[in-house]
Amino acid sequence: MxxxxxxxxxxxxxxxxxxxxxxxxxxxxxxxxxxxxxxxxxxxxxxxxxxxxxxxxxxxxxxxxxxxxxxxxxxxxxxxxxxxxxxxxxxxxxxxxxxxxxxxxxxxxxxxxxxxxxxxxxxxxxxxxxxxxxxxxxxxxxxxxxxxxxxxxxxxxxxxxxxxxxxxxxxxxxxxxxxxxxxxxxxxxxxxxxxxxxxxxxxxxxxxxxxxxxxxxxxxxxxxxxxxxxxxxxxxxxxxxxxxxxxxxxxxxxxxxxxxxxxxxxxxxxxRRKPYIGIGPGAHSNLGNVRYWNIKSPAKYIQNISSSDSLTSHIIDNPIIDDYEILTDQQIASELMFLGLRLSEGIDCDIYYQEHGLNLLEIFKNEIKKLTEENLIEISNNIIKLSPSKIFIANRIFEEFI
Missing domain, CATH: 3.80.30.20 (tm_1862 like domain)
Incomplete structure (x- = not known):
């Protein structure tokens, strides 16, 4: 940690x-x-x-x-x-x-x-x-x-x-x-x-x-x-x-x-929203509750690394990081939903609760109820999936969780 x-x-x-x-x-x-x-x-x-x-x-x-x-x-x-x-x-x-x-x-x-x-x-x-x-x-x-x-x-x-x-x-x-x-x-x-x-x-x-x-x-x-x-x-x-x-x-x-x-x-x-680090100009990283992204210019990236005495883990001091965002639990829950629904395996709410401590079924109970009644998503054994016939309108479904 x-x-x-x-x-x-x-x-x-x-x-x-x-x-x-x-x-x-x-x-x-x-x-x-x-x-x-x-x-x-x-x-x-x-x-x-x-x-x-x-x-x-x-x-x-x-x-x-x-x-x-x-x-x-x-x-x-x-x-x-x-x-x-x-x-x-x-x-x-x-x-x-x-x-x-x-x-x-x-x-x-x-x-x-x-x-x-x-x-x-x-x-x-x-x-x-x-x-x-x-x-x-x-x-x-x-x-x-x-x-x-x-x-x-x-x-x-x-x-x-x-x-x-x-x-x-x-x-x-x-x-x-x-x-x-x-x-x-x-x-x-x-x-x-x-x-x-x-x-x-x-x-x-x-x-x-x-x-x-x-x-x-x-x-x-x-x-x-x-x-x-x-x-x-x-x-x-x-x-x-x-x-x-x-x-x-x-x-x-x-x-x-x-x-x-x-x-x-x-x-x-x-x-699945697992941790990853992006290396290079413009690359994005996602670690825990922070997302950060690097400066875009390759020349400036090279210059800032070569001229820096030492790189740092401090986001605001690192010469190659452009900006960062601290995510709330609600934002993380939203990402878990609209990313997970892209997958045929769907969203296993029990696993995500173990990994993130977030009860997606409770956080989005109204949205889940609405989309289930409209036959846009399916839920079984706490696993939520996009209805197979609704893939082509997936973006409209994702908007419910953004």
Whole structure:
């Protein structure tokens, strides 16, 4: 149990950090996709060597504070982590290994662009300690990849999966998007068919959201791109459910399917509200009743780490932390509900009471009663689940708990 003083008035508790997940942000991209609103940067790859050294300093600091935790998952996200070299991924993983106990069964994922995944690069990632690939395929229609400003082609995407398998990866996720500009139901059907024929162990799929500040936002509001109608997007989702079920993929979360026992353990950390630390600019962390996030600029992140005499566990004094939030019990209860309802397993209120001391059935008794009467959620043996037929209106249900 870690308890750190922020200032004279505020105490926050990191909770039980004996088991942790790590997210490591690699914000660099060769090109930036038109829909992307993540903290990513184009044309800054020359910073990568100094950046990796700064990540290692950041890792050493937080793992020393956590007092030799057991690391259950590590996720290299971006950006484009597949721009890293074998030496750089090895350096990062060795830094973690030297400052914590990495569980022998730890899931270690690297997000990747298909055109980076040559057979040689896949073999290098295996050698450095990566054991799971998450490949940003998005579509297998070349015209849609052009619209998205993706660097790869249909052929490269499918070859990337094969290269990963041939290199020795037994856990590969393919990420897709639907509801894309100019995308038809037939386009989506063909993408699903081709990806399923490549047989990744895990598939994630998300409907395109037009985010403010992105090129797509400007293009959408100027009329230069249009999205499929909502009912067709719903049909695309239903088709995916049907086809993945036929191919014996299990849906374990609203947007995620897997071959049995190949769930994304790291993402389950988020949905089950387990502790995790985000390393790198813009990365978020969730520990006990505190959530904090880092400054966004990679250059400033490097500068602040290199110029600081020592990093600190004090949130307001740490030179790389942008801000923090102390969560109330009500906020934590709300997060447990709308995150847990995303999962097919649902919310086990008895387990959450043991872990958090929060009686969700009592806190949300009115909301639960209303949603149960409307057949939007189901409850049995103190386990609350989203009604299977209501997945496509899940966001409206989640709003009841926010």
């Amino acid at each position: 870690n308890s750190l003083l922020v200032n004279e008035q505020v105490n926050f508790h990191f909770g039980d950090t004996s088991e942790l997940s790590l997210y490591i942000h690699i914000p660099f991209c060769k090109t930036k996709c038109g829909y992307c609103d993540f903290n990513t940067y184009q044309g800054m790859e020359t910073l990568i060597p100094d950046y990796v050294n700064s990540l290692c300093d950041d890792i050493r600091n937080w793992l020393s504070i956590m007092e030799n935790p057991s690391i259950k998952t590590i996720f290299f996200g971006g950006g484009t982590p597949s721009l890293l070299s074998q030496n750089q991924t090895t350096q990062l993983l060795k830094t973690i290994e030297n400052n914590a106990d990495i569980d022998p069964a730890a899931e270690i994922t690297l997000e990747s662009n298909p055109d980076d995944l040559t057979l040689e690069k896949c073999e290098q990632f295996i050698a450095s300690g990566i054991n799971r690939l998450s490949i940003g395929i998005q579509s297998l229609q070349n015209n849609l990849l052009t619209i998205l400003n993706r660097r790869h082609s249909n052929v490269q995407a499918l070859q990337a999966i094969n290269n990963g398998k041939n290199a020795g990866f037994t856990n590969i996720s393919g990420d897709l998007m639907y509801g894309l500009p100019s995308q038809t139901y037939l386009d989506w059907e063909m993408t699903l068919k081709e990806l399923l024929s490549a047989a990744p162990t895990h598939i994630s799929m998300y409907s395109l959201t037009i985010e403010e500040g992105t090129p797509f936002h400007k293009m959408f509001h100027s009329g230069s791109i249009t999205l499929p109608p909502d009912d067709e997007i719903a049909d695309m989702y239903a088709l995916a459910q049907e086809q993945l079920n036929v191919h014996e993929y299990q849906q374990y979360e609203i947007s995620n399917w897997c071959i049995p026992k190949y769930e994304s353990i790291h993402n389950l950390t988020y949905w």
